[in-house]
Amino acid sequence: MPNDSIYGKYEAFLPLVLEELSNKIRQADAIYRIQTGDPLFEHINTRIKSEESAREKCRRKGWPETAHSALYEMKDAIGVRLVCSFLEDIFETVRAIRGFSGVRIVEEKDYIKKVKPNGYRSYHLILEIETPFEDVLGRVPGRYYAEIQLRTIAMDSWAALEHQLRYKKNISNSELIGAELKRCADELAACDVSMQTIRELIRNA
Amino acid sequence: MKLLLAEDEKDLSRALAAVLGHSGYEVTAVYDGEAAVEAAKKNAYDVMVFDIMMPKMTGLEAVRAIRTNSDMTPVLFLTAKSEVDDRIAGLDAGADDYLTKPFAMGELLARVRSLTRRSTVYGARELRFGSVILDAEHLEMKRENSIRLANKEAHLMEYLMLNPNKYIGTDELFNHIWSDEPQTDKGIVFVYVSFLKNKLLSIDADITIDADGRGSYILTEI
Numbered sequence: 001m002p003n004d005s006i007y008g009k010y011e012a013f014l015p016l017v018l019e020e021l022s023n024k025i026r027q028a029d030a031i032y033r034i035q036t037g038d039p040l041f042e043h044i045n046t047r048i049k050s051e052e053s054a055r056e057k058c059r060r061k062g063w064p065e066t067a068h069s070a071l072y073e074m075k076d077a078i079g080v081r082l083v084c085s086f087l088e089d090i091f092e093t094v095r096a097i098r099g100f101s102g103v104r105i106v107e108e109k110d111y112i113k114k115v116k117p118n119g120y121r122s123y124h125l126i127l128e129i130e131t132p133f134e135d136v137l138g139r140v141p142g143r144y145y146a147e148i149q150l151r152t153i154a155m156d157s158w159a160a161l162e163h164q165l166r167y168k169k170n171i172s173n174s175e176l177i178g179a180e181l182k183r184c185a186d187e188l189a190a191c192d193v194s195m196q197t198i199r200e201l202i203r204n205a
Numbered sequence: 206m207k208l209l210l211a212e213d214e215k216d217l218s219r220a221l222a223a224v225l226g227h228s229g230y231e232v233t234a235v236y237d238g239e240a241a242v243e244a245a246k247k248n249a250y251d252v253m254v255f256d257i258m259m260p261k262m263t264g265l266e267a268v269r270a271i272r273t274n275s276d277m278t279p280v281l282f283l284t285a286k287s288e289v290d291d292r293i294a295g296l297d298a299g300a301d302d303y304l305t306k307p308f309a310m311g312e313l314l315a316r317v318r319s320l321t322r323r324s325t326v327y328g329a330r331e332l333r334f335g336s337v338i339l340d341a342e343h344l345e346m347k348r349e350n351s352i353r354l355a356n357k358e359a360h361l362m363e364y365l366m367l368n369p370n371k372y373i374g375t376d377e378l379f380n381h382i383w384s385d386e387p388q389t390d391k392g393i394v395f396v397y398v399s400f401l402k403n404k405l406l407s408i409d410a411d412i413t414i415d416a417d418g419r420g421s422y423i424l425t426e427i
Contacts, residue, residue: 194400
């Protein structure tokens with residue numbers, strides 16, 4: 001049976017790679033809970049980029065709609081979002097991921113320090129994961145890319161709102177709303193820092 | 206309130222210090238311009254009163270040096286009646302007001318009150334230290350990115366930015382920023398310094414607030 005997925009015959013491996021990565025993350029969280037009594041993150045969302053989004057992204061980037069583009073040029077076919085309660089949890093989680101065996105961080109973007117002009121804050125990692133499966137370059141064992149986005153609950157709800165603004169057509173006063181959204185991002189960032197500080201004050205009391 | 210008095214005539218200085226002290230000011234008396242600049246570098250004052258003709262460094266040179274250090278503390282200078290050019294030069298050098306000798310003590314006290322009143326009114330201004338900009342009017346602090354400040358945080362940051370590189374005690378910070386709520390525990394100063402330290406970190410600031418471990422804090426470049 002011909003496979004017309006953009007991911008080709010590798011499509012079947014993606015959920016397995018994602019599952020393995022999720023397990024590593026959940027295990028790190030379990031260890032952290034035992035050591036400190038606190039969780040690393042509040043919740044985890046995972047997804048395989050849909051056929052439609054993958055093709056749209058390839059077109060937008062000017063790549064041919066092939067498995068090679070979708071699995072090698074595009075590095076977020078496998079995606080994990082970790083939403084943390086406190087700012088410091090983001091960096092604790094990144095430290096934990098850095099220690100994963102068989103996983104290499106190939107790209108790191110700190111949009112918490114280098115905030116995007118619209119106010120977007122998040123911490124992005126691109127991972128290269130060793131797997132027992134063949135990859136799109138024909139290597140066995142193969143390597144698959146995955147993107148991890150880490151953010152606080154406040155950053156996550158802000159991003160949800162910003163997403164609505166971006167994808168809703170014909171919003172009146174969209175510039176004004178954009179400016180208010182930016183102000184809101186700075187206020188939420190202030191809350192994140194204040195809550196982090198209060199947590200430190202409680203811990204050191 | 207802390208007042209720096211620079212007057213080289215010892216008798217006049219003593220008399221002024223006595224009257225100002227009696228009116229509730231905590232007076233530091235120095236007797237030349239150089240000592241005035243040094244004192245302004247080390248301590249935070251609410252107002253300064255300088256004579257113009259002083260040894261080592263004139264009052265004018267002292268004001269200029271203090272303003273160069275981005276210290277915006279109000280300065281009142283004392284001048285002889287004939288020194289019109291000095292009055293102009295003094296105001297141009299960065300002084301805020303002048304009083305000609307001889308003057309009535311009542312008028313000196315009124316002018317000092319007027320200057321300190323102005324400094325405690327919340328100014329619509331931007332302050333900068335290192336690469337950090339504080340927009341006190343919009344309660345915003347920015348460098349790599351921007352972050353919102355609570356009212357008291359902005360007020361505390363403003364006071365520290367007006368008095369950088371000086372150790373300032375908990376009591377002094379408390380008296381300036383929490384004067385409207387004297388029943389509050391003074392531990393609030395440490396809490397707000399902690400808030401500001403982390404907010405500075407979050408905007409990747411090149412400045413920080415250090416503590417001396419005895420309750421004094423200093424805004425300093427990293």
